[in-house]
Amino acid sequence: DGGITQSPKYLFRKEGQNVTLSCEQNLNHDAMYWYRQDPGQGLRLIYYSQIVNDFQKGDIAEGYSVSREKKESFPLTVTSAQKNPTAFYLCASSGTSGIKSYEQYFGPGTRLTVT
Amino acid sequence: QKEVEQNSGPLSVPEGAIASLNCTYSDRGSQSFFWYRQYSGKSPELIMSIYSNGDKEDGRFTAQLNKASQYVSLLIRDSQPSDSATYLCAVRSNFGNEKLTFGTGTRLTIIP
Numbered sequence: 309d310g311g312i313t314q315s316p317k318y319l320f321r322k323e324g325q326n327v328t329l330s331c332e333q334n335l336n337h338d339a340m341y342w343y344r345q346d347p348g349q350g351l352r353l354i355y356y357s358q359i360v361n362d363f364q365k366g367d368i369a370e371g372y373s374v375s376r377e378k379k380e381s382f383p384l385t386v387t388s389a390q391k392n393p394t395a396f397y398l399c400a401s402s403g404t405s406g407i408k409s410y411e412q413y414f415g416p417g418t419r420l421t422v423t
Numbered sequence: 424q425k426e427v428e429q430n431s432g433p434l435s436v437p438e439g440a441i442a443s444l445n446c447t448y449s450d451r452g453s454q455s456f457f458w459y460r461q462y463s464g465k466s467p468e469l470i471m472s473i474y475s476n477g478d479k480e481d482g483r484f485t486a487q488l489n490k491a492s493q494y495v496s497l498l499i500r501d502s503q504p505s506d507s508a509t510y511l512c513a514v515r516s517n518f519g520n521e522k523l524t525f526g527t528g529t530r531l532t533i534i535p
Contacts, residue, residue: 325508348431348527349526350525351467351525352528356521356522363447366522379461398466402521410454410457410472410523411469411472412513412523414459414466414467414468415466416465416466417465417466
């Protein structure tokens with residue numbers, strides 16, 4: 309089955325610790341994205357990558373870092389510099405050619421709680 | 424002004440009726456428009472995409488796009504309790520840019 313997987317589903321960390329969220333896709337999509345969702349605020353873009361070894365900051369990149377060493381994988385690290393890291397994190401991917409190239413498909417998400 | 428605006432709701436519709444969800448956007452250069460359904464605690468699921476003016480139908484769902492008025496809507500016919508969810512509107516603004524801008528969503532409740 310083609311799809312996007314995120315792990316873990318729930319993650320608990322102490323304040324001051326870095327944490328890495330996993331995102332893997334087998335849809336052969338070139339582009340991958342990380343969003344953060346807080347109650348009542350919709351989805352906000354953290355980082356995105358349109359090709360391997362390249363990525364761009366989104367609207368709220370401060371306190372986050374990413375890498376894109378493989379087409380299938382786009383891990384997100386939430387660093388201790390992120391002031392309010394508790395949120396629902398969503399990974400998405402999309403193709404880059406054809407009529408459906410801008411349709412983004414989401415993974416199941418990781419709910420991060422930092423105390 | 425927000426780039427993509429939706430009425431947050433909640434919108435309550437009787438079972439079997441038509442639910443109408445609206446979305447307006449600010450960038451006249453917007454190219455692609457999407458509707459996602461998100462159940463509570465779950466991730467968004469793409470249900471409709473529309474790229475040109477007019478209507479696009481898929482089963483009980485119809486997306487309507489009016490670029491001159493800068494709005495896109497989603498109609499759900501014969502609403503079912505399973506349609507109760509938050510519906511997110513997303514817009515791709517810049518040609519060649521794959522970023523989507525999301526509205527904050529409209530919470531829809533179908534009343535049995």
